[in-house]
Amino acid sequence: MANAEHLAILKKGVKAWNEWRRQNRDLQPDLKDVNLVGMDLKVADSSHAELTRANFSGANLSLAEFMGVDLSEADFSEADFTEANLEGADR
Numbered sequence: 001m002a003n004a005e006h007l008a009i010l011k012k013g014v015k016a017w018n019e020w021r022r023q024n025r026d027l028q029p030d031l032k033d034v035n036l037v038g039m040d041l042k043v044a045d046s047s048h049a050e051l052t053r054a055n056f057s058g059a060n061l062s063l064a065e066f067m068g069v070d071l072s073e074a075d076f077s078e079a080d081f082t083e084a085n086l087e088g089a090d091r
Contacts, residue, residue: 003030
């Protein structure tokens with residue numbers, strides 16, 4: 001189950017999320033099992049986050065950072081990954 005605080009920050013929008021990430025570089029965001037269907041997460045920094053079984057169906061993930069992320073069992077059907085960084089991501 002995802003950390004409710006981390007999910008609440010993400011739902012405030014990408015600007016708030018990325019600022020929180022910059023301020024908390026040592027923390028690993030826990031967003032496993034979250035439902036982010038259709039969200040606009042363009043340029044979101046999700047590097048090193050826990051995203052196992054997350055649902056990103058139809059989400060805009062263009063230019064997003066997913067470096068070092070475990071994406072196993074995540075649902076990305078119809079998601080836009082244009083120019084997303086997946087370096088070191090487990091898929």
